[in-house]
Amino acid sequence: MAALDGIRVLDLTHGVAGPYATMLLADLGCDVLKVEMPGRGDASRYMNVSTRFESQIPRVGGDYFMSINRNKRSVTLDLKSERGADLARHLAGKVDLVVQNFRPGVVERLGLGVEDLMAQNPALIYASLSAYGKVGPLAGQPGMDVAIQARSGVMSITGDASSSDPIKPGVSLADFSGGAHLVIATLAALVQRGVTGKGTHVEISLLDATMSMLSNYCVAVRDGHAEITPMGSGHPQLAPFEAVRTSDGYLVIAPGTNSLFRELCRVLERTELTEDERFSSNPKRVRNRRQLIDELEIEFTKRTMAEWLVTLERERIPCAPVNTLREAYDEPQLVADGLLREVVHPELGAISQLGAPYLMGGELLPIRMPPPMLGEHTAQVLTELLDLTGDQLQELAEADVISVLEDLPHHA
Structure with a gap:
């Protein structure tokens, strides 16, 4: 049995940080219900660099989407419609955890805020992820990974020592650190609920999560008055390194x-x-x-x-x-320890996945499902959890409140 088997998650996230967090929860055994916009889906379905997958957007999704959404069920709901938001509220009454990364104030307008949902489900753990949090001069402002990296100072210490050009690291540091910290806090909240029986509100901002990755420089800069500047591959506090x-x-x-x-x-x-x-x-x-x-x-x-x-x-x-990415993915160590794996997609065949980077009881965490196609599980979930009939699903689809997989164009 997986560590979080039996824990159900209503995933209202989009983009990168939130979906990465919910994928990690899914890897640990959670039943993750990924809510997406009918006919369009998560924005990351359109994030793609390889031409192979372009014709499959949004039905299957681009290569970025397929990298951070395995082990989930896709449910399409138009949350901007009253009926779609109402269905989401009913689903929230059936889950242990809600994760959302809308800008502060959006979920409240939809009737899906923490007070709304915890009132109907006091044991609910409600996790919020945003760019800057809900207090301070930037509260409510939008923020993408590159903007967070710039504001955090990461770009000012990255790059060649001979250049003053701002350089973004090749990894989405803010998104992935924010997602990982959200999972850590959520796991703590689950343990706490096991003791108190009560839910709680977990809040993470991408800026705070990114700054936490710069902890080793805080004392040096603020108290030691050090100037940290780009050093190429070097380390300001160690040499040779x-x-x-x-x-x-x-x-x-x-x-x-x-x-x-x-x-x-x-x-x-x-x-x-x-x-x-x-x-x-x-x-x-x-x-x-x-x-x-x-x-x-x-x-x-x-x-x-x-x-x-x-x-x-x-x-x-x-x-x-100093490997290229292709060389890194072919590293014998990754093959030996099982991190690099494959999952069979119903339309694409075998696709590569980097599995969860930890073992439980000496075993790799299973990849139970490939990244879902848009709306692939809408009918299944709404029937299973809300007892909707086929006629009700058809009426919701005709009203564009939901879409099911068959509604989307199929590209050969």
Whole structure:
């Protein structure tokens, strides 16, 4: 049995952060009911870079949607209509958890706010995710991942040391950290409910979640008056801890302790560097980083990256190649530990998925279902939970309150 088997979630989220959070909950065993707009669906269905899936939007969805929505059931409801919102309220009475990421004030206008839903279901856990939260000068303002990264300062410390251009990391840091923190808080709320029998309101802002990822700089900047600037692959508080040149490319080295630094110098046959006053402690190595890297690269450029990788791994000195994404997804380690998996989609066949990055009882969490097609489970869920008849479903579909999979255009 999965850890959260029997927990049902009404997922009112869209985009990236919310759906990522509810996918993690689904991976843990929750029955996630993903509510989408009839005929259109979640905005992430349109987020796509590979031409293979363009003709399948929105019925199947783009590659981004398919990466963060497995193990869910898709239910289409027009929440802007009174009947659609009423159906959502009835579903909220049948679930343990509601997750929403509308801007503050939107769900209240729809009659789906925390007070509305907890009044009818006092044991409900209601989780809200927004860009900036509901208090402060930015409350209610929209905010996407790149805007959050800019405001948080992440973009000011990312990039090459020789450039002042703002650089966004290649990962959606704000969205994924916000989603992960929402899951952590929600799991705590479930434990608390097990003790008190009462639900609660969990609130996460993307800005706060992103700032929490910068915790290691807070004391340095606010109390130590340090200036943190872009350092390429380097680390402001550790050295050496970055990519170094070899004869045919780059290799990342991370000897993050004095003992590992001594081991590295031994392997390089440069033990005199450990006696050099400039490099005798980590704070000194940080201050003299450029001189240290220059000395190390004299040795690293004598051999290839692959040769150094074998040598350093044999000596258990932390290191890694600088992979492309394609190389990373083909890493033997990912294949060996089962993170990279496949699920069979009813229209696409086998598609790749990165599974949940943890084991439970030594076992991988199962991928029970592929990412759902738009409205794939509307009839199933409304019949199962609200006892709607076929005639009632047909009437709702004709009124555009719902759509079912058959209503959408099919692309061969």
